[in-house]
Amino acid sequence: MTVQDICTCMEEFAPLSLQESWDNSGLAVGLPQQDVRKVLITVDINEAVVEEAVECGAQMIVGHHPITLSGVRRLTGASEAERTLTAAVAGKIAIYVAHTNMDAAEGGVSHRMAQKLGLNDVQVLARRGNTLRKLVVYIPKSHLSGVREALFEAGAGHTGNYDCCGYETEGKGMFRALPGARPFAGKPGERHTETEIRFETVFPSHLQSAILAALFKTHPYEEIAYDIYALRNESPTGLGVTGQLPSPMDEQAFLRLLKDVFHVPLLRHTRLHGKDVRKVALCGGSGSSLLPDALHSRADVYVTADFKYHQFADAEKDILIADIGHFESEQFTMEIFYDILTKKNPTFAVQISQVNTNPINCL
Ligand SMILES: [Zn+2]
Structure with missing residues (x-):
């Protein structure tokens, strides 16, 4: 298995699109192509858990709580998050977090x-309500697949247990390029008609900037005709x-x-x-x-x-x-991780952390 294989396995169960906008789930540390022979699972990821991973011969930790929600600007060992990240990089331990997406899955x-x-x-x-949006974009037929695949890659078109969801209708788009324009097709000053596909898909609102970045990168027009609709559909999750x-x-x-x-x-x-x-x-x-x-x-x-x-x-x-x-x-979240990681490959080495990460003690 590789780090990427573990990420895929986790995200088939709990897609990252389910996470809350403020969350920080997903691969936190590690290279996707890195080999993983053993995974350590835990609720919290701290320095002691990283040490445990090194000692037990694990190459990856899968945990529930993100190491940081606010981000880390330097690695000087001044905080538990900085020490944990430094220890993970030094020990070549990859870290994956499944937090609010695991709550919602x-x-x-x-x-x-x-x-x-x-x-x-x-x-x-x-x-969940008011978290779903619809993108409608008009794409010249010749460029449909490139734009569509980039949108899917950025997280559009994911609904429940389905991905790559979209709808296409063919029609005629028209425009006239004015002086100074560099049109994709047609001549400046003349009205041009282009065969276009109206492509529709949905996405969670927090992915809007990533999805628009993918659209702007792959769509060939200078001025892209697109609409974003806020949907009132409730998510089934x-x-x-x-x-x-x-x-x-x-x-x-x-x-x-x-x-x-x-x-x-x-x-x-x-x-x-x-x-x-x-x-x-x-x-x-x-x-x-x-x-x-x-x-x-x-x-x-x-x-x-x-x-x-x-x-x-x-x-x-x-x-x-x-x-x-x-x-x-949340303690049984470790059981969920265990089940996900051993379901397809029952002999894959998965170990439950023995570190007591609960910061609250009772007398
Ligand atoms: Zn929690």
Whole structure:
């Protein structure tokens, strides 16, 4: 396997187009053609995990949390991120991150949490809206394939489990080049008609600049006729899930189940309502911003992490909140990575990190 093979394997499961605009998922360190004989998997990537990779003979780390979201401007060892990156480069360890794309992927972080709790009828909690755009561009027939392939390469045309999605109709485009123009076809001062293809495709809004760069690089016209539409379609993917317990449980029993399944040392929750839990909303990691979605879903309990004091107080009348801890909620992400990397090649060496990267300790 090469670094690129591992990236492809991960992205077939969780395409990078699913990541949030502020995220930094994907290949962080390493050359795509580098050989990989062993992968170390982890939730967090720090200096100790890189050392572990070197010691156990792994050439690549696959982790959940990006080493940095804000970027690194120098490598002087002044921060954990700088030390981690320096150690990875020195140890020739490639690093791949699957963060919010793994949260949003079908079968991703929250889906695995639901599976661990034995939930049925699992649905996405917060579908994404206003993230999809449509590009319509008029391309001279002779240049269709070059422009189209560049747009796909830049991430356009990806929908669910399909890529290279587009639509083409042939028609006649016309223009008259004015003095000073250098037209692709026709003569200045004369109206020209060109056989063009109207090509339509969709893309996530955060890829717009990359997609327009690919368009401008490959389209032969001086002035390209193109339209971008904001779509109101909801994406079938999103963050968090809801699901039904196989049979109702009282709240205490459900909280004990959470403690056992997620190995929670300290479970923080709002006051009990004295009713059974049937429908569960959950989100791996810091999911407090999805509380309105959990309320809207009419779930009996919302399981996530990193709730603030006032959020507990504001929600206590409406829903039972169970804050099980950030690391605890995402620990099974390592199982997802393991399954992805061994599915096609069961003998490929994949090791789960033994470093405890959870920065939160409980007394
Ligand atoms: Zn997280």
